[in-house]
Amino acid sequence: MTRPVLVVAAAAALLLGGCAASPGGADADAVVHEFYAAVADDDGDAACALLAPSALENLEDDTGEPCPDAVLAGDVGTTLVERAPAGPATSVHVAGRAAQVVLPDDVTFLTVDGDSWRLTAAGCDARPQRPYDCVIEGG
Amino acid sequence: MSRLKHHGLTLFFGAIFLAALVGQAISGVALVNREQVAAGLDPMTLAEYVTTSQFAVDVTENWQSEFLQFLLYILATVWLLQRGSPESKQLDEAGRESDEDQRVAEFSRPDSPPWARVRGWRLSVYSHSLGMVMGTIFVLSWFVQSLAGAVAYSEDQMRDFADPVSWGQYLGLPDFWSRTLQNWQSEFLAVASMVVLSIYLRERGSPESKPVGASHESTGVEG
Numbered sequence: 001m002t003r004p005v006l007v008v009a010a011a012a013a014l015l016l017g018g019c020a021a022s023p024g025g026a027d028a029d030a031v032v033h034e035f036y037a038a039v040a041d042d043d044g045d046a047a048c049a050l051l052a053p054s055a056l057e058n059l060e061d062d063t064g065e066p067c068p069d070a071v072l073a074g075d076v077g078t079t080l081v082e083r084a085p086a087g088p089a090t091s092v093h094v095a096g097r098a099a100q101v102v103l104p105d106d107v108t109f110l111t112v113d114g115d116s117w118r119l120t121a122a123g124c125d126a127r128p129q130r131p132y133d134c135v136i137e138g139g
Numbered sequence: 140m141s142r143l144k145h146h147g148l149t150l151f152f153g154a155i156f157l158a159a160l161v162g163q164a165i166s167g168v169a170l171v172n173r174e175q176v177a178a179g180l181d182p183m184t185l186a187e188y189v190t191t192s193q194f195a196v197d198v199t200e201n202w203q204s205e206f207l208q209f210l211l212y213i214l215a216t217v218w219l220l221q222r223g224s225p226e227s228k229q230l231d232e233a234g235r236e237s238d239e240d241q242r243v244a245e246f247s248r249p250d251s252p253p254w255a256r257v258r259g260w261r262l263s264v265y266s267h268s269l270g271m272v273m274g275t276i277f278v279l280s281w282f283v284q285s286l287a288g289a290v291a292y293s294e295d296q297m298r299d300f301a302d303p304v305s306w307g308q309y310l311g312l313p314d315f316w317s318r319t320l321q322n323w324q325s326e327f328l329a330v331a332s333m334v335v336l337s338i339y340l341r342e343r344g345s346p347e348s349k350p351v352g353a354s355h356e357s358t359g360v361e362g
Contacts, residue, residue, distance in 0.1 A: 053179030095290045096192055098297035109300050113180050121300050131300040139178060139298065 023117055025092040028099040028110050031117040035108075036084045039077070044068030052111050052118040055138030071136070079123040079135045107132055160198070164189050167197065192294065195287035196318070199280045204322035206277035212330050213270050222358050223338035225349045226330075229359035241266075281319070288315055 031050055038046035048056055048067040056067050063070040070076060083106035090102045097112040109121040109132075123135030143150065168188035175182050188194055218234060221227040239246045243266070247256040254265035264271075286306060292314050293303030309315055333347070339355055341362065342348040348362040 057179070093293065093297070093303045095293035095297060095303055098294045100297050100303060109297050111178070111180065111298070120298075124300065134300060137300065139300075 022094075022097060022112055023115060025094045025099065028094060028101055028117045029089050029092050031110060031119065032089065032101045032103070032108050032122075033085060035119055035122065036080065039072065039080045040084055042072055044070075044072050047071045050119055051136070052113055052120045052138045055118075055120050055136050058138060059136055076123065076135045083123060109134075111138075163197065164194065167194055192287040192290035196284055196291045199284040199287060200318045200322055203277055203281035203284050204319075204326045206273050206280060207323065208326035208330060210270060210273040210277055211327075213273060220358070221334050221338070223355050224334045224358060225337050225347065225361050226334045227358055232359070284318070285310060285315060288318060 035047055035050045038044075038050070045068045048071055051059070051067070051071075059070050059076065060067050063074065063076070065073065071080070083103065085103040085105070087104060090104060091100075092102070093100045099110040099117060101108045101110065106122065107124040107126070108119055109124070110117040111120050112118075119136070120138040121132065121134040121136060124132035125134075127133055164185060168183055168185050171188060171191075171193065172182040183191075216226065216228065219227075220230055220233055222230060235241075238244055242248060242251055243255050243262060244258045252265065254261040256262075289304060289306045289309035292309055292312065296303050304312065337348060340348075341351045341353075343351050344362065346361045349357060349360050350362040353360055353362070
């Protein structure tokens with residue numbers, strides 16, 4: 001009787017442990033802070049390097065500008081500068097290959113790309129019973 | 140060769156279970172990787188996929204319903220009857236039956252299992268061991284389904300730029316109950332179908348069928 005119990009318990013432990021290969025919540029938090037620091041330093045290239053491919057493509061399609069310019073200009077640039085975090089994240093949630101980092105003034109979403117996190121959305125506003133509305137959005 | 144013959148049923152179903160599980164993993168990672176590639180992300184390996192919550196919830200939601208089906212079937216057939224079905228006991232045998240019929244304690248035989256031979260807690264436990272194990276596996280796999288399901292659901296939520304949920308919140312969500320109930324309905328239908336169809340239909344040589352020439356009224360006989 002004990003063997004099936006051990007197999008199922010081991011499976012549960014594996015899931016709860018989140019499986020060592022993926023980067024953790026601390027890494028997601030670090031990527032978000034690095035992104036906002038790059039925007040604050042007017043370093044569009046560094047900021048774009050931290051965006052997921054689909055977020056980068058959508059930003060360029062929506063603005064008609066290359067990402068390093070688009071991320072610092074217009075509504076996107078203004079929003080990101082206004083919401084730059086002055087301190088640590090309020091909360092970090094990781095599930096599988098997706099993460100949400102909630103900052104004092106912003107909400108961001110990330111995905112695993114290779115072995116590191118990349119932002120799929122930033123500058124997000126909550127909407128009742130609907131997904132967040134974000135100035136940068138992948139997918 | 141006779142060992143293979145005497146254990147063929149287990150070997151056959153064990154083998155096709157493993158084949159189907161591998162097939163589920165391969166088709167599952169292919170499905171996930173279509174989404175990964177569409178999003179411009181690196182594809183996942185099979186080894187990575189089988190440790191994801193998505194794979195775990197897809198496996199355990201099916202396991203829990205199978206073991207619930209067997210648990211309910213084992214327990215229900217103790218008391219509930221179906222005239223004409225080989226899945227039912229005979230019409231005068233409802234209940235836990237006599238110690239003599241069950242060959243326990245003073246009615247046990249030399250080849251009876253050890254825990255069946257002497258009255259006490261061991262006999263009580265052994266007398267319900269099948270239901271207990273099925274029930275335990277059902278509860279544990281349903282629990283793992285809920286844990287893995289909460290993580291997989293939260294992952295989908297965050298992919299779609301929505302808030303993740305806790306395990307407690309997930310237990311009240313349609314995703315958990317939809318997965319659970321869609322599996323339960325098919326299991327219960329399968330048992331009901333087997334009980335009823337076997338009244339009127341036959342499969343020669345199968346112990347799950349009545350003998351081909353047995354009347355539709357004969358109950359609790361096997362072919």
